[in-house]
Amino acid sequence: MTENFVIEFDHFFLNYGQRRVLNDIHLRIPTGSCVGIIGPNGSGKTSLIRSIVGLNQATQGSVHVFGESPHRAWRRQQQIGYVPQLKSMDKDFPISVYEVVMLGRVGRLGPLRFPKKEDHHIVKEALIRVKMIDMADRPIGQLSGGQQQRVFIARALAQESKLLLLDEPATGLDIPTQQSIYELLEQLHEDGITTLTTTHDLLALDFHHFGRILCLNERVIAFGPPDKVLTPEILTQTFSGLPWPHRLVKEDNVEVIKEDSCSCTCS
Numbered sequence: 001m002t003e004n005f006v007i008e009f010d011h012f013f014l015n016y017g018q019r020r021v022l023n024d025i026h027l028r029i030p031t032g033s034c035v036g037i038i039g040p041n042g043s044g045k046t047s048l049i050r051s052i053v054g055l056n057q058a059t060q061g062s063v064h065v066f067g068e069s070p071h072r073a074w075r076r077q078q079q080i081g082y083v084p085q086l087k088s089m090d091k092d093f094p095i096s097v098y099e100v101v102m103l104g105r106v107g108r109l110g111p112l113r114f115p116k117k118e119d120h121h122i123v124k125e126a127l128i129r130v131k132m133i134d135m136a137d138r139p140i141g142q143l144s145g146g147q148q149q150r151v152f153i154a155r156a157l158a159q160e161s162k163l164l165l166l167d168e169p170a171t172g173l174d175i176p177t178q179q180s181i182y183e184l185l186e187q188l189h190e191d192g193i194t195t196l197t198t199t200h201d202l203l204a205l206d207f208h209h210f211g212r213i214l215c216l217n218e219r220v221i222a223f224g225p226p227d228k229v230l231t232p233e234i235l236t237q238t239f240s241g242l243p244w245p246h247r248l249v250k251e252d253n254v255e256v257i258k259e260d261s262c263s264c265t266c267s
């Protein structure tokens with residue numbers, strides 16, 4: 001590891017039982033970058049994120065975060081903020097927005113220690129940042145999906161993470177709310193926080209907010225700046241899983257995909 005890379009995958013393979021989910025991931029994420037991870041449902045995006053957090057163990061190869069194993073990086077300095085996919089929540093779950101964000105401080109407080117003035121200050125700042133301070137006393141379960149997502153981002157911010165992993169943060173949200181989440185990511189990027197954000201929904205992704213796009217479909221299909229990566233060919237390969245190389249050809253005003261090596265028409 002060099003200090004310029006926050007995450008380093010070294011020929012990383014992941015199986016669930018016999019099933020291969022991530023195949024020879026060899027990738028380095030530069031410190032401070034704002035990465036969008038795209039790929040269809042089941043392409044391994046969540047599995048990749050969970051591997052970075054140490055929730056999945058490599059079947060082969062390795063991943064290092066801040067130059068350490070994910071477990072050590074997670075436990076030692078609480079540097080990784082993880083916002084999992086939003087699940088529906090019991091409306092009566094008895095925990096307030098403020099308390100959820102304070103959970104982000106627990107790792108730094110240590111066991112059985114009460115929050116100090118500084119912790120309360122950090123929690124309030126995080127809530128202000130995601131524009132949720134007015135709802136601090138509300139039960140989390142009574143918030144909309146977009147509001148809950150902001151609260152979970154605030155919890156990760158309260159950890160003072162240098163690396164933030166967001167799994168499908170915009171899915172199911174209306175367009176202005178998606179936009180506001182992406183704008184927030186952009187601000188975090190300006191603060192030097194490395195962010196990785198997944199989505200399967202190309203329409204929900206505003207590419208302008210990302211410095212790099214990772215196209216994933218079990219393997220890394222492409223990784224680079226949006227203008228280089230978001231080509232019809234690469235997107236087709238990412239989302240269709242069709243073999244490479246191939247090309248898009250217009251036939252009777254309909255675009256069809258053709259492999260370069262054969263003349264068959266694929267739908």
Ligand SMILES: Nc1ncnc2c1ncn2[C@@H]1O[C@H](COP(=O)(O)OP(=O)(O)OP(=O)(O)O)[C@@H](O)[C@H]1O
Binds near residue numbers: 040043046
């Ligand atoms: N705990 C698990 N045990 C067995 N198989 C799993 C497990 N978690 C995920 N899978 C399978 O691994 C594959 C990749 O799943 P993953 O959740 O990483 O994909 P994804 O790209 O995040 O999908 P989505 O866009 O739907 O969230 C899928 O086929 C899924 O069914």
